[in-house]
Amino acid sequence: MSKLVDQFQRKFEYLRLSVTDVCNFKCTYCLPNGYHREHKKQFLSLVEISNLVQGFAQLGTKKVRITGGEPSLRRDFVDIIETVKNTQGIEKVATTTNGFRMAKSVADWKAAGLDAINVSMDSLDANMFHQITGENLLTRVMAGIDAAFAAGFSQVKVNTVLMKRLNAHELDTFLAWIKPRNIQLRFIELMQTGDNHALFQAHHISGSVIMKQLINQGWVEKVRQATDGPARVFCHSDYSGEIGLIMPYESHFCDSCNRLRVSSLGRLHLCLFGEQGTELRDLLQTSEHSEALQQRLMEALKTKRASHFLQQGELGGTVHLASIGG
Template identity: 80%
Template sequence: MSQLVDQYQRKFEYLRLSITDVCNFKCNYCLPDGYHRQHKATFLTLPEIRHLVAGFASMGAKKVRITGGEPSLRRDLCEIIETVKTTPGIEKVAMTTNGYRMARDASHWRQAGLDSINVSMDSLDANMFHQITGENLLHKVMAGIDAAFAAGFNQVKVNTVLMKGLNSHELASFLAWIKPRNIQLRFIELMQTGDNQALFKAHHVSGASIMVQLLAQGWIEKVRQSTDGPARVFCHPGYQGEIGLIMPYESHFCDSCNRLRVSALGRLHLCLFGEQGTQLRPLLQQSGQLPELQQMLLAALATKRPTHLLHQGEVGGTYHLASVGG
């Protein structure tokens, strides 16, 4: 069967799979008014997830990242992790979480087969964390990071959206925090979506400006691996931790795209800031639909554009980041 390669010779070995669009945080750049269900559909079931991941794996996918919303709100999360991990061809299972249940459940996720964990944490200051996320839970997220290391995760990735006038002054504090810890701190540029235009205009910080500071301090860029995400990763001989920069407004950002997204409702999205999606769910009802699923993936991939249009202010069908899985 054909591999997942588009007309620009980009190979897609990485699936970002959302299992819910529900989130219990109210981050100002994503769900400032909290989650409000805008559909009556049920989320992908365990058998549907099994068939979906098998279809992607049969076409060369090697890595799956489980996302949300907040994936830990699914009661069957451990079963989902195990199902994905045991799919032939899948070499790595990662997950992105807000850390809400990490202290309690990190060991269970690890036992189920989770290889890598990312936690969103936008400030080291409890008051600022509360202001950005709407929840006074920094202590809980910090405890969750400790629990992840205790559970056997060798490295924890921490996702931070730096915003001018809010947490951008914390760069030095973050660097000091990772110096003795094996944490890959990933600074993500604030991205414009359909409902955050005013916030974007007021608080956007260029990732390139952060990179200039890092290079001046002796940080060195690492070589990118084929299944890595979009971050440009930097290391420093004096630090145990690493820095990752995700800069979607950087020229040629999309040249190395290697990931496809499926929403919690079973829609294939070729880009976080792309089209309304292709409905895959009717082909996930039974395993005999695998050839049809493969054909649909190839047909959709043939329409993938060379780049997003964020520079022109076009955000596609992405009303907020939780709707597609970030």
């Protein structure tokens, strides 16, 4: 039973754990100028990760998503998966990746205990993929998705940031692509951060526009499960795949929040937006600090706000999405 419950009676059984803020892509909405290290600190070690996840698990956390930056850039990524998977109480381990190393390594990730995988892929057109990500690697990412199915993943989730005048016109192409494939295609609204105001103004499109199109085409919304992420998921009897919509500007988006974030430097973030975080790293050096760690987590959760208030124009302290794992 979860002990991580906030003042609005939301239960937090889902941890998004960043293990690096390094990324080798240059996505226009995240790191358009590429990654530049802004700190001298080392990322969380395997021991620190183990102690952190154990603390969360003892408070009722059941699902951990390993994120970045690009998490597979860590040489010990397989060890991280195994460590999280072998933590008592953790029922599901997932990751989000840009797909750069999937074709070569996804079978090893599966063998290490990875249960679910999300791939960021913003276009099915090679030129548009290159324009958005800064890398001409669509064929390589697509091969990685095929490799994931071959490795035994029954479903692959694909994250697509939908942007007008860039890739929004590809909706029908994406739908045709998932018709014979068990892919949950998740359209994510472009979110405004501290450094992308002009991009947001030029390219933001509301997920509600896509939702209306889907409903008109016979798509039906599925019931949300307790440890699901923020997507509203739709299915169609003619399709093997599904559509997920992540709409952070929707008025009640935060009502079902069930996840907390820890950055690659060991700071707890109660929200992707809005606050500077709570230091945890001093309690991660040994398992003997587990009780103090859990107490600090519960105390911090008391300050979680009802909403990120993005719809009121608040941006919070998030400079870019790679900084705390998106």
